[in-house]
Amino acid sequence: MIGLVAAIVLLVAVDYAAAATAEYQVSSRLRQQLALPDDPAVKINGFPFLTQALGGDYQRVEVSADRLTVGQMNNVGVRAQLYHVRLPLGEVLSGTLRSIHIDDLQGTVQVTDEDLRRQLRGVTKLKVQPVDPGALDAALANSKDAMPGSSVTGITPDQAVRLVATTDVLGQKTEVSVIAVLQLAGRQIQISPRDIRLGSGPAATRLPDTVQASLRRMFTLQIDPGELPFDVTPTTLRAVDTAIQVSGVAHNVTVAAGGGTGDS
Structure with missing residues (x-):
């Protein structure tokens, strides 16, 4: 029983460590693509992480950055929901991630009150x-x-x-x-x-x-809220508590290591 508990604890620790590594890799690449002053916060959803990692298909990834400067505004927020993010496990573990492919995404810019x-x-x-x-x-x-x-x-x-x-x-x-x-x-x-x-x-x-x-x-x-993440075209505008959000969607987006994107 002690050995089983220890194995489970070790598996969970490895799972979280692998998720943190992948989140760091994605954050570094998206910082370039989104032209951010710092790495954005990245959260890969779903547990266990390793089953997603082995398949190279991460079902939902959340990206966020706050207090960005756009024109006269200096508290603009950026949000992105990424669905089915494709990351080769070998490139993630070796730190040599060359590109990120995203099946579907929603990009949002948030103008605060x-x-x-x-x-x-x-x-x-x-x-x-x-x-x-x-x-x-x-x-x-x-x-x-x-x-x-x-x-x-x-x-x-x-x-x-x-x-x-x-x-x-x-x-x-x-x-x-x-x-x-x-x-x-x-x-x-x-x-x-x-x-x-x-x-x-x-x-x-x-x-x-x-x-x-x-x-x-x-x-x-x-x-003018500035460019939406991944250069998506704004299609939706709504009010939430303390902010106005403008959003758009894109499909089949590829983020290269140099920060460029392509979509269809």
Whole structure:
């Protein structure tokens, strides 16, 4: 029994050591391909690892890097989900990995509320939140409390974002709640306010007409999030807690040792 336990412990230790070696190899190659200042965090999912390693087929690999600088933003996050990553075991163990083939992947760039706030002149605090169907229904039902001209008709939750901002309104620091539409304009993020209120929640009230135009201009933004991982074309845009994410997919991608890629 003691020998069996020792064998199991040794097998688990070898499994984790082999996974760490493969993660390091992948991280080093992806740092070049993604043009990152440091190696990204890489996690190979699935246990036991050795069964994947022997077949050279890793079912799902997660890649992440944070606090990247893109234009005026310096807290951009990069995420990638890689499916069926092909790594020859011999090259992994010898540290001579020449290329990585990926069957399918999703690449994502994440713009945080911290970076978004810097784009909004006069805003001192900002929270980015997704919008659920109930919030849209409530905004539509209580449209009399919204800024004149506001309308959330036709907006779906997956194309909406709520911005809760603190800014100057008629000489006072005030919390303003904005429901805006998210759209892709080529490779850029377009934010168009549709419902603006003073305060948030049940206490929200209509804003004076005199500040309507300036607030609409303030919260109308077009942001360049930079290139998506693996040069994928952005197709999906959504709000999550504290951030806006733009994503795209690619298939049959090969990452060479020099950092280049090819796909079909």
